[in-house]
Amino acid sequence: MHTDITLTRDVEAIQIPSGDAVQLPLGTRVIITQALGGTYTVATDHGLARISAKDVDALGIDPNAETAGEPDSSTNIPADATPLELQVWEQLKNVYDPEIPVNIVDLGLVYGCRVVEEEGGKKAQISMTLTAPGCGMGPTIAADAQSRIMTIEEIDDAAVDLVWEPAWNQGMISEEGKMKLGMV
Structure with a gap:
């Protein structure tokens, strides 16, 4: 680039x-x-x-220009995810650590994704981590994830919680992510 x-x-x-x-x-x-x-x-x-x-x-980039998306699969997305949870996972695949050219799903940073019914409607609850606990970009990455989830019409609220257990390691990277990083 x-x-x-x-x-x-x-x-x-x-x-x-x-x-x-x-x-x-x-x-x-x-x-x-x-x-x-x-x-x-x-x-x-x-x-x-x-x-x-x-x-x-x-x-100098046209904000309306279409960008190519990621493939719709990842070995890090649970097979038992509901259709609405799959939409959330797909939005999370558009979130990147600015220093690593792999999305947070394929990096293995997303530990959990649930959509629950609450009084105010449907809420996405995400637990995720970072590659290092001291990363100053954590709040920015979490806010990006939350704003992308909120673009889903059926979602009324989203909470993205940063967690540190279990500690992230390279073994959590999906096969797709490892290929992009030249690890396979």
């Missing part, structure tokens, strides 16, 4: 790996290092930053 671009406007971004909000000013030269799930990881003179899908126009 590594596309060199000059920002067409000021844009809010998330510093990687700290997770701190930063402002990238108009005219800043960036290099796109990863474009997955509608978000863009860019290299700046001050390090890496993540630009969200809502701000892709600052990169």
Whole structure:
């Protein structure tokens, strides 16, 4: 990828790996290092930053352009998932750690996905972890997951909880993820 671009406007971004909000000013030269799930990881003179899908126009990218999606299968999605839970899993496959070119489902970061009926409607309950407990991007990744789940019409609420047990390890990566990372 590594596309060199000059920002067409000021844009809010998330510093990687700290997770701190930063402002990238108009005219800043960036290099796109990863474009997955509608978000863009860019290299700046001050390090890496993540630009969200809502701000892709600052990169000179048409926000309405279709992006190719992931295949609809993953060995990390339970076979007994309900049809609505499958929709949630598919939305989670659009969420990426900005430093790793594999979605959070195939990385094995999602430990649980349930849809429960509550007084206010249907709620998706997600438990997930991170590749490292000190990752400053955790809240950003969890918020991205929650916002993508909320695009499902039948879902009225979503909770994404970060958990640390069991500790994540590379053995949790799906076969699809291992192929993308060159581990097989």
